[in-house]
């Protein structure tokens with residue numbers, strides 16, 4: 001009897017080993033990853049009541065493209081007057097016109113390289129003249145690319161950390177000082193990433209800078225509550241945008257493996273993060289400050305857990321594994 005069980009167990013161990021190998025090679029074995037996505041359909045509509053941002057002004061850096069554009073569209077739909085700021089004025093203007101014509105609320109395009117403190121100061125001057133100081137600030141602009149760290153030049157390091165950390169700091173400090181002077185409260189939101197917490201190879205300048213942004217926002221949440229300012233952070237997991245995917249997965253080779261490890265079986269959508277950003281920036285979240293919100297379909301915990309690859313073990317295989325484990329006597 002014992003020999004028969006051990007024989008089956010040995011065969012099973014080989015199957016399990018080979019399944020794990022298949023999983024590593026092709027990203028999927030045993031239970032199919034991805035089919036569960038039907039349990040988690042993305043909803044696209046604005047979640048907050050219409051008019052939630054009436055009489056609010058919102059500044060969104062990097063608001064001309066990708067996730068920043070989606071956040072701008074949602075805030076505008078909910079009544080905000082938006083200012084979008086980045087380097088490429090033509091793209092900003094096109095986005096501003098498209099969103100304004102859909103929502104009926106004005107979106108202003110302001111050119112600004114956030115790496116340059118003088119340009120940031122001029123951008124805020126322009127904003128004050130157009131709309132007055134903002135109620136909502138979303139620091140979303142970023143730069144990134146995958147690159148082995150030994151190939152990074154000093155200027156490559158400086159470029160990414162200047163956009164992400166210094167750019168966020170320049171925008172936040174410039175607006176913070178003026179808001180304090182005017183005794184006006186505001187919601188500040190920074191968009192970071194899940195690897196700001198874990199670190200990640202091959203995106204080391206971005207990981208370092210995003211970690212710095214998180215320290216900046218948590219620190220200011222503690223210091224500037226007394227001025228009526230809230231500071232929060234959203235860490236998105238993978239959401240398809242041209243800006244991110246063309247620089248992080250230029251051949252598309254990693255997308256399937258990425259989806260396979262996400263417990264909800266799919267990428268996020270720009271509309272989903274826009275709804276979260278709108279909630280965090282709204283008065284419904286007026287008690288939320290210093291929060292770090294991971295928004296990744298479960299990817300972070302999936303990457304972290306040593307045994308998570310056991311998802312590929314089938315129920316029949318579990319029966320045998322359990323017998324093997326129960327039959328172990330002593331250590």
Ligand SMILES: CC/C=C\C/C=C\CC/C=C/C=C/C(=O)SCCNC(=O)CCNC(=O)[C@H](O)C(C)(C)COP(=O)(O)OP(=O)(O)OC[C@H]1O[C@@H](n2cnc3c(N)ncnc32)[C@H](O)[C@@H]1OP(=O)(O)O
Pocket residue numbers: 142143144145146147151152153154155156157159160193194206236237238239243244245247248249254255256258
């Ligand atoms: C399947 C899943 C795929 C993806 C999603 C997965 C996971 C989710 C986590 C994702 C996190 C995402 C975080 C993001 O931040 S995505 C945002 C991406 N968007 C952008 O980057 C938009 C803006 N980017 C740019 O404008 C440029 O890419 C750049 C380089 C950042 C800045 O442009 P700029 O014109 O200012 O700079 P350059 O003069 O071109 O370069 C400066 C410096 O860097 C060197 N460099 C540039 N590119 C590379 C490269 N690919 N590899 C190595 N080095 C590079 C360049 O050579 C310059 O250095 P020197 O030569 O002067 O020494």
Ligand SMILES: NC(=O)C1=CN([C@@H]2O[C@H](COP(=O)(O)OP(=O)(O)OC[C@H]3O[C@@H](n4cnc5c(N)ncnc54)[C@H](OP(=O)(O)O)[C@@H]3O)[C@@H](O)[C@H]2O)C=CC1
Pocket residue numbers: 061062063064065066067068085086087088089091112113114115139140141142143144163167191192193194235236237238239240241242243244245
């Ligand atoms: N998409 C994803 O999967 C994830 C994205 N994120 C984060 O989400 C945010 C948005 O990224 P995403 O929409 O995907 O990518 P995009 O490339 O579309 O957005 C980046 C924006 O930053 C602006 N920008 C870059 N450099 C500067 C600069 N020096 N000054 C001002 N603006 C600048 C760009 O505009 P312009 O070129 O006109 O300057 C662009 O609009 C980023 O913070 C990113 O790190 C985090 C995790 C995952």
